[in-house]
Amino acid sequence: MPKYDYLILSPHFDDAVLSCSARILAASRQKKKILVATVFSETSNAPDDLEKSRQRKDEDDKAMSFVGADSVWLGFADAPWRSPHYSSFSRIIGQPAASDFEFQQEVGRRIANLWQEVQPETTLLPLAVGEHIDHRIVYQARHALPPYCNLEFYEDRPYVFPKGMLELRLTAIAGSDEDRDLRRFRELLSNLSAVHIYKSGRAALTYGWLLAMARRIRKPPVDAPLLEPRLIKFEEADLQMVLNAMSFYDSQIKGLFGTLAEYEEECRAYAALLSEAAYAERYWIRIHTRRQAFDIIKR
Numbered sequence: 001m002p003k004y005d006y007l008i009l010s011p012h013f014d015d016a017v018l019s020c021s022a023r024i025l026a027a028s029r030q031k032k033k034i035l036v037a038t039v040f041s042e043t044s045n046a047p048d049d050l051e052k053s054r055q056r057k058d059e060d061d062k063a064m065s066f067v068g069a070d071s072v073w074l075g076f077a078d079a080p081w082r083s084p085h086y087s088s089f090s091r092i093i094g095q096p097a098a099s100d101f102e103f104q105q106e107v108g109r110r111i112a113n114l115w116q117e118v119q120p121e122t123t124l125l126p127l128a129v130g131e132h133i134d135h136r137i138v139y140q141a142r143h144a145l146p147p148y149c150n151l152e153f154y155e156d157r158p159y160v161f162p163k164g165m166l167e168l169r170l171t172a173i174a175g176s177d178e179d180r181d182l183r184r185f186r187e188l189l190s191n192l193s194a195v196h197i198y199k200s201g202r203a204a205l206t207y208g209w210l211l212a213m214a215r216r217i218r219k220p221p222v223d224a225p226l227l228e229p230r231l232i233k234f235e236e237a238d239l240q241m242v243l244n245a246m247s248f249y250d251s252q253i254k255g256l257f258g259t260l261a262e263y264e265e266e267c268r269a270y271a272a273l274l275s276e277a278a279y280a281e282r283y284w285i286r287i288h289t290r291r292q293a294f295d296i297i298k299r
Contacts, residue, residue: 008020016038020281023281039076059249125233
C-alpha cells in the first residue's frame with residue numbers, strides 16, 4: 001500500500017465526510033494523499049441488511065471520489081450486528097458489551113497495522129462526542145499507535161451540535177470519580193432515539209439536565225491534561241462543497257437530519273458558535289490543561 005499524507009479513521013461510512021470533509025477537500029486541492037479507513041463496514045448476512053450495506057458502500061465510493069480521497073473498509077461489524085447487547089440507541093451509547101473489551105484490542109491492532117503500512121504524516125481519529133460505542137472504540141485505538149504518531153481528533157458530527165455535548169465528552173475523557181453520573185447521562189440520553197430530535201423541546205430539557213450534572217462532577221485538578229483545540233475556518237464555497245459531499249450519503253440524511261437543508265442549518269449554527277466564518281471545523285491536538293479547554297468552549 002502506498003504512503004499517505006493523511007489517514008482518517010471513520011467509524012462508519014459517513015463519519016469522515018460529516019466531520020472532516022472541508023479539510024479533506026482542502027488537502028485534496030493541495031495534492032495531498034488521503035486515505036479514509038472505515039472501521040465498521042459490515043452488517044449481518046440477512047438479505048435486507050446486505051442490500052443496505054451494498055447501498056452504503058456505493059454511496060461511500062461516490063463520496064470518496066468527490067472529495068478526492070482513497071478508501072479502505074476494515075470489515076468489522078457495526079455494534080447492532082456485533083452483539084445483541086446493542087439492541088437500542090441507549091445501549092449503543094451506554095456500557096460496552098463484555099465481548100467488546102477484547103474486540104477493542106483487535107480493532108486497535110488492525111488500525112496499528114494499517115498505520116504502519118501507510119506511514120501517514122497526520123492521523124485523524126474521532127473524539128467520540130456522543131459516546132457511540134463504535135466511535136469510542138476507534139478513539140481508544142490511539143493507544144495502539146506509536147507514541148510519535150501525529151494524532152488529531154475530530155469532533156463527531158452531528159453529535160457535537162447540541163450545546164453541552166462537547167463539554168460532557170471532555171469531562172469523560174479527563175476522567176471522573178463519579179462514574180455513576182456518567183452512567184446517568186447515558187440513561188437520560190435513552191429518551192433520544194435519533195440525533196436529529198435533539199432539537200426538540202424534550203431534548204433541550206434533557207440536555208439541560210445533562211449539562212447541570214456535568215458541572216456537579218468532581219473533576220480532577222485544573223491542570224489535568226486535555227487536548228488543545230485547533231479551529232480551521234472555511235468560506236461559503238467550502239460549505240457548499242461539504243453539502244455536496246454529504247449528499248452522496250442519501251440513505252443516512254433523513255435519519256440524521258431530516259433534510260440536507262436542515263444539516264446546512266446546523267452546520268451554519270455551529271460555525272457561528274465557533275467563529276465568524278461561513279463554515280468551520282475544530283480539531284483537538286496537543287495536550288492542554290482542563291481549565292484552558294473549558295474556557296475555550298464556554299458558551
